[in-house]
Amino acid sequence: MSDIVYKTLRWSGVAWLWREVVQRRKVTFLLFHDMEVHDAERNFAYLKRHYNIISLNDYLDAVRNNRKLPSKAIVITFDDGHASNYVLLPVIKKMEIPVTIFLCSSIVGTQRHFWFRHCEEMKSRVELFKKMTNEQQLKELDAYGFVQQQEYADTQALQKEQIDEMKPWVNFQSHTCFHPILPQCDDATAEKEIAESKNQLESSFGLTINSISYPNGDYSTRDIQLAKEAGYKCGVTVDSGYNDINTDLFRLKRFSVNDAKSTAELMVKASGCYALLKHRLHKPAYGFKANVE
Numbered sequence: 001m002s003d004i005v006y007k008t009l010r011w012s013g014v015a016w017l018w019r020e021v022v023q024r025r026k027v028t029f030l031l032f033h034d035m036e037v038h039d040a041e042r043n044f045a046y047l048k049r050h051y052n053i054i055s056l057n058d059y060l061d062a063v064r065n066n067r068k069l070p071s072k073a074i075v076i077t078f079d080d081g082h083a084s085n086y087v088l089l090p091v092i093k094k095m096e097i098p099v100t101i102f103l104c105s106s107i108v109g110t111q112r113h114f115w116f117r118h119c120e121e122m123k124s125r126v127e128l129f130k131k132m133t134n135e136q137q138l139k140e141l142d143a144y145g146f147v148q149q150q151e152y153a154d155t156q157a158l159q160k161e162q163i164d165e166m167k168p169w170v171n172f173q174s175h176t177c178f179h180p181i182l183p184q185c186d187d188a189t190a191e192k193e194i195a196e197s198k199n200q201l202e203s204s205f206g207l208t209i210n211s212i213s214y215p216n217g218d219y220s221t222r223d224i225q226l227a228k229e230a231g232y233k234c235g236v237t238v239d240s241g242y243n244d245i246n247t248d249l250f251r252l253k254r255f256s257v258n259d260a261k262s263t264a265e266l267m268v269k270a271s272g273c274y275a276l277l278k279h280r281l282h283k284p285a286y287g288f289k290a291n292v293e
Contacts, residue, residue: 006264009273018271019050019072026242027059027073029254030270034082039259040091043266047074048095051270055098056171056211060233063245074270075100077236077254079175079213081108083155086162092169101158101166102175102213102236105200109160111151114179118146130216130286134185148178163205173211174198174232183220183289190223190292195230211236217254220289224250239287240275251288 009015028051035043047053052070056077062069078085081103092099107114115137116126122144129137138148163172176182176193177200185193198209210233214223217238227235227250234249241253255275260266268274 006268009268010264015268015271018273029075031256035259056100081158100171105197106177108157134180179215182223194226217286220292
């Protein structure tokens with residue numbers, strides 16, 4: 001059904017109109033996660049043909065200096081720091097694509113697991129786990145053999161030597177330490193996840209950290225304040241919409257492309273029309289929480 005929707009929105013001209021009219025004076029952030037090489041080659045080639053790809057830092061500089069950005073500007077981001085991101089480096093270099101990867105600082109460089117990718121048996125319960133307090137979630141995950149600090153036999157995240165090799169071409173930023181749902185954390189845990197991630201990435205990986213991506217797109221007034229206090233310059237969400245130089249830097253909007261498997265899917269999702277139309281019908285469960293109880 002989704003494939004039919006993508007093709008319909010593409011060939012009807014809706015996605016083209018959205019791209020050429022709605023996006024022309026906006027800055028669009030795209031979210032990928034774990035894209036395969038052949039998909040990256042196709043997707044990056046499409047984005048280069050139809051958009052002006054800029055880096056996250058280009059956007060921040062434009063906001064800071066009130067500088068005009070190119071039409072149909074687009075920022076490419078990846079969340080988590082999956083090990084497979086490393087194999088995209090030759091494509092990134094060859095096509096000269098500015099990419100930002102948000103890293104979970106206590107998982108990269110280790111054999112630890114992302115809690116939501118620990119094992120097949122628990123994947124059907126991931127959405128349920130997201131609704132639990134962080135403390136309750138970790139207790140439930142223990143039944144599946146997941147321990148936050150434990151090192152496992154397989155590697156799920158980028159390793160330090162890979163990050164070092166990618167640094168000249170990739171902008172690495174923060175995605176907290178262990179990828180918790182921040183509004184489900186108590187104050188002390190949320191502060192540690194936000195501040196310590198920045199410190200770890202700078203001290204252990206030699207990175208310059210100015211941005212944070214809120215895990216799962218969930219964040220609150222408290223988490224924004226903690227990010228500001230930790231020294232971040234912006235926070236990236238998964239709230240659907242476009243940005244400009246007046247957008248709240250700690251509530252930057254982004255469209256999830258979900259590692260698009262076809263040109264039709266990428267065209268529709270990159271334009272933003274798919275998410276905006278979908279969210280008119282079904283409000284997403286994730287997003288901004290005014291306060292944390």
